[in-house]
Each structure stands twice: as structure tokens, then as C-alpha cells.
Amino acid sequence: MASSKKDRPEQDYQAPKPGPLASVAGFGTTFGTMFKKPNTEQYPEEKVPTQLRFHGRHQLNRHPDGLEKCIGCELCAWACPADAIYVEGADNTEEERFSPGERYGRVYQINYLRCILCGLCIEACPTRALTMTNEYELADTSRSSLIYTKDRLLGPLTEGMVPPPHRMYEDESGHEVTEKEYYRGEVPRANADLLGEMLAAARAADEQNAAEQNAGEQSAGEPEVSF
Numbered sequence: 684m685a686s687s688k689k690d691r692p693e694q695d696y697q698a699p700k701p702g703p704l705a706s707v708a709g710f711g712t713t714f715g716t717m718f719k720k721p722n723t724e725q726y727p728e729e730k731v732p733t734q735l736r737f738h739g740r741h742q743l744n745r746h747p748d749g750l751e752k753c754i755g756c757e758l759c760a761w762a763c764p765a766d767a768i769y770v771e772g773a774d775n776t777e778e779e780r781f782s783p784g785e786r787y788g789r790v791y792q793i794n795y796l797r798c799i800l801c802g803l804c805i806e807a808c809p810t811r812a813l814t815m816t817n818e819y820e821l822a823d824t825s826r827s828s829l830i831y832t833k834d835r836l837l838g839p840l841t842e843g844m845v846p847p848p849h850r851m852y853e854d855e856s857g858h859e860v861t862e863k864e865y866y867r868g869e870v871p872r873a874n875a876d877l878l879g880e881m882l883a884a885a886r887a888a889d890e891q892n893a894a895e896q897n898a899g900e901q902s903a904g905e906p907e908v909s910f
């Protein structure tokens with residue numbers, strides 16, 4: 684049975700009375716801040732370094748011989764709460780190898796219009812292919828330029844690295860490094876002979892591509908002959 688207003692005990696609530704300093708207490712934060720040293724940063728003229736673990740732009744890492752660490756598994760894309768990553772994997776072949784193992788990331792994109800830099804993707808990556816740098820200058824003037832493609836995300840080639848595709852590394856005794864050794868980071872330092880051989884092969888492939896491109900452009904530019 685519903686109780687009427689009359690049955691309920693009267694609530695004798697009284698708001699606390701404000702103290703004598705209540706009217707000035709609200710200014711405490713204002714006065715406290717007035718006497719602190721101002722922290723004005725002259726950005727962009729002066730860039731203050733970030734904390735070491737700051738989450739900035741992503742980077743796709745390479746093994747010490749230049750092969751890519753990404754295996755195109757898409758776990759980063761599945762982990763992303765903002766649906767900012769797009770990955771398409773493809774098979775490596777012995778003639779065209781981009782990473783150790785079966786697969787590599789053929790297409791890799793991060794949409795920085797969506798990314799909230801939370802870092803869940805780098806936690807999900809099983810090969811430490813994906814990490815985050817300290818770079819935070821990600822503003823731009825067009826939407827398309829904020830979709831970073833694989834060529835912009837791949838880390839630079841440092842000493843001893845050869846741009847893929849190339850075969851998996853061999854150590855000085857001729858032992859081919861296994862996939863597991865790659866994933867454990869047990870890739871030996873670059874052997875000068877092998878490095879030279881890989882570089883020569885990479886240059887030859889580049890020259891062949893350039894020659895094919897030139898030939899294509901020339902044939903496209905030739906006027907059509909009509910009879």
C-alpha cells in the first residue's frame with residue numbers, strides 16, 4: 684500500500700551555514716597561481732622534448748638486415764578501438780621476401796584523423812613491429828595526408844640494412860637464420876660480403892624497375908601511327 688505524504692516523517696534538513704571566509708575561499712586557486720612562475724612554451728620556435736615514453740607517431744620497425752618485422756597478422760587493427768589501422772597481408776616468396784616467415788604487411792595504413800594515440804595497437808603486436816615514436820607534430824591541411832601509408836611509417840634503413848625484398852640473412856658460417864631467431868632478435872651483425880651481395884641485388888632490381896618504367900613512359904609518349 685502506497686504511503687501518503689502525511690505518513691512520512693518530516694525531514695528537518697538545514698543547509699550548513701557558510702563560514703566567514705567562504706566568500707573568499709573560491710579565490711584560493713587564483714591567488715595561488717598568481718605567484719607561481721609562468722610556464723610559457725615558445726612553441727613552435729622552441730620545442731620542448733617529450734617524456735621518453737610519450738606516445739607519438741607510429742613506426743614500423745625492421746630487423747637488423749632490413750627485412751620488415753611486420754607479418755601482416757592484423758592484430759593491431761583488431762585491437763584498435765578507433766578503427767584507425769588498415770592492414771592487408773600477403774605471402775612472401777623466395778624470389779620476393781619482405782619479412783622472415785610466410786607473410787608480410789603488403790598494405791599498412793594508419794588514419795591519424797581517427798587515432799587517439801592510446802597505444803593498444805603496439806601492445807597487441809606480437810613481433811614488436813609496431814612501436815610509437817615521440818613525434819607529435821601530426822597536424823596537416825588535408826585529410827588524405829593524415830592517412831599515413833606504409834612508406835611513411837617504415838623506419839629508416841640504418842647501417843647494415845638492405846631494403847627488402849631480399850632473402851633471409853645468413854651468418855658467417857653460412858647458417859641461414861631461422862624465423863624463430865629473427866623473432867627472438869638473434870639476427871647476427873651484417874656480414875660485409877653478404878651485405879654487398881644484397882645491396883648489389885637491390886640496386887640491380889632498382890635499375891631494372893627504372894628501365895622498365897622508362898620503357899613504359901616512352902611507349903606511352905610515342906604518337907600513334909595510323910594507316
Ligand code: SF4
Binds near residue numbers: 763766767797802
Ligand atoms: S594508438 Fe590507439 S587509436 Fe591509435 S592506431 Fe593504435 S590502437 Fe588505434
Ligand code: SF4
Binds near residue numbers: 807
Ligand atoms: S604491426 Fe604487428 S600486429 Fe600489426 S599487422 Fe604487423 S605484425 Fe601484426
